[in-house]
Amino acid sequence: xxxxxxxxxxxxxxxxxxxxxxxxxxxxxxxxxxxxxxxxxxxxxxxxxxxxxxxxxxxxxxxxxxxxxxxxxxxxxxxxxxxxxxxxxxxxxxxxxxxxxxxxxxxxxxxxxxxxxxxxxxxxxxxxxxxxxxxxxxxxxxxxxxxxxxxxxxxxxxxxxxxxxxxxxxxxxxxxxxxxxxxxxxxxxxxxxxxxxxxxxxxxxxxxxxxxxxxxxxxxxxxxxxxxxxxxxxxxxxxxxxxxxxxxxxxxxxxxxxxxxxxxxxxxxxxxxxxxxxxxxxxxxxxxxxxxxxxxxxxxxxxxxxxxxxxxxxxxxxxxxxxxxxxxxxxxxxxxxxxxxxxxxxxxxxxxxxxxxxxxxxxxxxxxxxxxxxxxxxxxxxxxxxxxxx
Numbered sequence: 001x002x003x004x005x006x007x008x009x010x011x012x013x014x015x016x017x018x019x020x021x022x023x024x025x026x027x028x029x030x031x032x033x034x035x036x037x038x039x040x041x042x043x044x045x046x047x048x049x050x051x052x053x054x055x056x057x058x059x060x061x062x063x064x065x066x067x068x069x070x071x072x073x074x075x076x077x078x079x080x081x082x083x084x085x086x087x088x089x090x091x092x093x094x095x096x097x098x099x100x101x102x103x104x105x106x107x108x109x110x111x112x113x114x115x116x117x118x119x120x121x122x123x124x125x126x127x128x129x130x131x132x133x134x135x136x137x138x139x140x141x142x143x144x145x146x147x148x149x150x151x152x153x154x155x156x157x158x159x160x161x162x163x164x165x166x167x168x169x170x171x172x173x174x175x176x177x178x179x180x181x182x183x184x185x186x187x188x189x190x191x192x193x194x195x196x197x198x199x200x201x202x203x204x205x206x207x208x209x210x211x212x213x214x215x216x217x218x219x220x221x222x223x224x225x226x227x228x229x230x231x232x233x234x235x236x237x238x239x240x241x242x243x244x245x246x247x248x249x250x251x252x253x254x255x256x257x258x259x260x261x262x263x264x265x266x267x268x269x270x271x272x273x274x275x276x277x278x279x280x281x282x283x284x285x286x287x288x289x290x291x292x293x294x295x296x297x298x299x300x301x302x303x304x305x306x307x308x309x310x311x312x313x314x315x316x317x318x319x320x321x322x323x324x325x326x327x328x329x330x331x332x333x334x335x336x337x338x339x340x341x342x343x344x345x346x347x348x349x350x351x352x353x354x355x356x357x358x359x360x361x362x363x364x365x366x367x368x369x370x371x372x373x374x375x376x377x378x379x380x381x382x383x384x385x386x387x388x389x390x
Contacts (some may be wrong), residue, residue, distance in 0.1 A: 002068055005103060007042055007049045010064045014051060016038040020102050026113070027062065030055040031194075041128050045163075047179055052116055059116035061176075064101060064109065069179070071186070072110065073098060078183040088153065090146040090175045092117055117174050122162035123245065129171075130236040137310045138171035140226035144298060144301040146173045147219045151212060151296055156182040158210075160218040161199040162245060182210045198246035202255045203288035209263060216294040217284060221249060223297055224277045229267055230309045231274065239265060273307050 005293040013020040021028040025251050032053035042049040048065040065072070076096035078280045083091055084265045094115045120128070143165070150156060157164065166174045187210060199218040201208070208214065222351025225247035228235055239262050253260040266278055284294050300306045360373030 004066050004068055005064075005109060006066060007044055007285040009103065010049055010101070011040050011042055012053075013101060022102070024155050025052055026060075045177070052339075055338055061114045061116050062100075063112040063114075065111075072096075072179070074152070075181065075183065075186060076112065076178075078185050079178060079181055082153070082155070082183050086153070088149045089142075090149060090173055092174055094178055102225050112178075114176065115167070117166055117176060118172050119166040119168035119174060122167060123240075123247065125167040126229070126236060126247070130233045133172050133230055133233055133310050136226060136233070137230045137305050139167055139173065140223065140230055141302065141304050142171065142173045143219075143226060144223060146175065147215065147297055148214060148302055154184045156210075156214045158182055158214060159195050159196075160215045160222070162247060163221070165222070171264050182212060182214060183367075184212075186210055196245060197251035198244070198249060198254070201284065201288075201291045201294075202251075204291055207289050207291045208293065211292055211296065213292050213296075216296055217291065219297060220277070220281065220284070220294070222247065223301065224266075224274070224281065225249070227277065227301075227309075228269065228274060231269060231271060235265075254285060259283055269306075 017027055017032065018029045021030070030042040030056040033054075040051055042051055044050075047067045047069070048063050051062045051064070053060045053062045073096065076094065080094060080096065083094070095113045096110065097113065098110050099108035100113075102108050119125070125139070126136070129139075135174060157178070160175075164175060164177045166176060168174055199221055201217045204217070228248070235248070240246075243251070244250065248262050248266075249260075250262075253262050257263050261277065263281075266274060269275075280295070284290070305311055350361055
């Protein structure tokens with residue numbers, strides 16, 4: 001298989017866009033966003049590098065590939081056909097060009113071009129907006145709708161993680177990086193990427209495959225984190241690790257959920273809906289061969305504030321009992337008590353009806369002891385004794 005150019009080669013070629021693009025091409029003589037050293041600034045990923053281009057007063061993202069993929073051209077052909085004219089809000093128009101950029105040796109290499117999307121990656125956005133519960137709730141709702149839109153279209157992103165989830169103005173979701181996307185017609189292709197470990201089922205490399213349900217596990221992880229943040233914004237500083245691509249859960253939380261302090265902390269939230277999501281997460285992690293049969297998000301989550309988290313603010317979950325709530329594990333600073341025996345506690349659900357005392361029943365009257373028989377016996381005993389003495 002052909003070796004693709006390294007990042008440094010693309011940086012050097014793009015230093016003169018009149019040479020690496022054909023005359024009349026969109027990016028011929030275009031401007032490239034520079035780094036502090038004056039050379040083109042590249043944003044590197046696992047399979048390529050992205051440059052911000054300016055052409056005809058429009059901003060674009062140009063992706064150049066550093067790893068081969070024999071299915072790339074076919075995937076993007078099917079994808080562009082599928083998305084043509086689509087009215088899905090999460091979609092960013094994409095163009096694949098087999099002869100996108102020319103190296104110094106005259107050889108052409110493929111590229112992908114998208115409009116440059118404003119907004120911030122999900123982790124950065126939450127860093128700035130986690131205290132705005134209404135904004136987080138709007139983001140959560142739009143994320144749930146985005147996942148439903150993908151499934152309804154028979155699509156799957158294939159690398160669902162916060163770097164590929166952008167939040168725009170209005171707290172709306174856009175998805176970027178379609179290199180691993182599943183499109184109908186790709187069932188027989190080899191699975192060439194598995195996503196990052198903190199957003200994939202531990203058994204995914206062994207049992208995962210291309211298909212329309214491949215996003216469900218990472219989607220449920222992201223949604224659970226957003227749901228918990230809507231309930232308690234303080235969880236971000238408590239459970240998120242600065243500099244991590246993850247929201248709450250790291251790979252070790254998923255590989256051993258019974259010993260996860262982060263999962264135990266969420267069990268301490270006195271809310272039945274969050275507990276139901278944790279039950280599903282536990283079930284998903286235990287069934288290692290069922291990674292493709294994980295259920296989708298409940299349609300109720302597509303509505304704004306379906307659980308009343310924003311309309312009816314909850315107190316911070318400190319492990320103390322709330323009204324009608326089961327006590328959760330106490331926490332002290334960053335230390336979280338694990339569930340007893342290292343296992344996840346059973347889910348709690350509020351009573352369906354309040355307990356109403358029935359009509360009172362008069363207490364039974366305690367019977368008074370009867371002493372008549374004892375008195376007679378004592379009299380006879382005294383009589384016998386006196387008879388013997390006399």
